[in-house]
Amino acid sequence: MYETMRPKKSEFTKWIEYVLREARIADYTYPVKGCGIRLPYGQKIRLGVIELMRRILEENGVEEVYFPTLIPKSVFEREKEFIEGFSGETYRVTHGGKEKLSEPLALRPTSETAMYRVFSKRVKNPGDLPIRIRQVANVFRYETKQTRPLIRVREITTFIEAHEAFATRDEAYEAFVKAIEAYKRFFDSLGIPYVISVRPDRDKFAGADMTVAFDTVMPTGRSLQIGTVHFLGQNFSKAFNISWGTPEGKKEYARQICYGISERVIMSIIAIHGDDYGLRLPSLVAPKKAIIIPIFGKKGAYKEVVEKYSLELSEEFGIPVDLTPETPGSKYYLYDLLGVPVRIEVGKKEADEGTLTIKLRAMKGRIRIKRDEFDLDKLLKMNDEELSRQARERFEGMRGGPMSFREAIDRMYDEYGRFRGGIYDVYATEKEARKYSEYVDVLGKPRGSDENIVRIARSYRFLYTTKRSSFFVPSFNTP
C-alpha cells in the first residue's frame, strides 16, 4: 500500500493538481509565470469545447476569422476607457532583434482594437453592416493577482471571442440577447450550472455600456466568471470611426457587441463534474465516449472467446476495446480517471449470453443488457443528464435568494461553522452593494430583476477569517 493516494475532491487544491497531471490535461511547471503546457488529453478536451462553441456560433451566423497577435500602440490606445482598463496588464513588444521598434506593439489582451480598425475601413454605409465574426486565439494578460491553472493565466490559450457591429441599436440589442442565449445553450449542453448577472459599472468591460456575465461556483465555494457578453454601444465605433454619412448630412456610428469565453470553461467541466475517482466528462467533449473492457477469467481461461466477442462488439459499435494485459480493476481505475462516460464490461457470461454489462461513469451500479439493445447515444444522454442533475443540485445548494445580506452570510457557513460560499441574491441598494463589496464579491444584479436585488458571492477575505466576519456581519444593518 503506498502513500501517494489519489486525493479526495474535498481537498480541492490537491485534487485538481493530481487530476491535471495524472489525466494529462495541463502542466503549469513551465518557467514563465501564468503560462502552462497543454498535454494530449487536455488538448483533446479543449478541441471538443472549441468545436461545440464553433457550431453554436456558426448556427448563429457568426463567421470565423483570424487577426494578428500584435497590435500597434496607436491602434491599441484609441479608445479611452479601454486603454485605462487594459494598459496595466498588457505586454508590450519594444524591440525587433536588436533594433528598437519605431512604434511599440501590444500583445493582444483581447482583439477589439485590432478588429475595429478594419471594421472602420470596411464600413462606408449601413449596407456594409452587419459584421459578425468570431476568432479562436491566444491572448496575453499580465495578471498581477496570483495565477492559477486554467483560471487565472497570463497566456489565455482558449480565447473564443465574437465581435458584431450593426447599423441600429435595435439590431445590436437583438444580437446581444441572442449571444446570451447562445451561451446558455453552450453551458447547458456541458451541464455547467450558472447565474447570469448584469455587472455593476465598476466591473464592466473597459469600453462597454453594459456587461452581462455568467458565473458558476467551484467546489471550494468560490464563484468563477465563465463567460461575458458586452454591449459596447458606440464607444468603440466613435473611437475607431466605424461610421457613415446619412442623407441628412449627419454622421452615424455603428452599434457593437462582443462576447467571449476562455479555458475557464475547461476548468469548470473538470471541477464541477469530477469526483473522487477523477474526471467525469460530458459526452460532447469526452475524447473517448466509451470503452470495452474484456475480462479473461482466471489464468486467462476464457481469453479466446472473450477476445473474439469483444472485438466483434468493437467492430459493430465502433468503440475501442482495451486488450492490454492490465487487470480489469486497473483498467476501471484508468478510465474512471479519464472520465470516459460509458464502460462496457464483457466476460464469459456476456459472451455466452450475447449480453453486455454497462457501467455509466455518473451512476452507481451496473446494468446487463442484450447485445441488440445497445444504444450508445441513449447511454451518453443518460450519463450527461445525470451529470447535469448532480451539478445543478450542488449548485442550488450553494445559492439562494432573494434574502437579506445577513441571511446570505449565515447560509455561507455550513453546520461546522466553516465558510462554504456560493452565490446569493440579496436585498440591497446600489449604495449598500458597494458597502458589501468590502466583505464579499458583488457580482451585480440578476438580469431583469428588481433594482434592489444584488448578487453576491464569496470573496477571498471571508474564507479564512471566521472570527472577523462573524464580528462584521451582525454589525450590518440589512434592509
Added chain:
RNA sequence: GGGGCCGUGGCCUAGCCUGGAAGGGCGCCGGCAUUGGGAGCCGGAGGUCGCGGGUUCGAAUCCCGCCGGCCCCA
C-alpha cells in the same frame, strides 16, 4: 500593495537550523506473480539539489540577487 513558506532523478519527498561521500516512496526498465475494482515480489537504470553570484579548504545546507510555485493579510 504588505508579509510568510517552498523549489532535491519523470512525480512526491527526507536531508538544510548545527556545512564534510545525496536517502526513501511512486513511476520507469528486466524477471516472476496477477484478469469481474488497480497499486504484490526480486533485480536494475536514472540526480546541473530552480538559475546566477558570494562566504568557505569544502555549500543541497550559510549570505545576496533573480526566476518559478504556494499561502496569508490589505
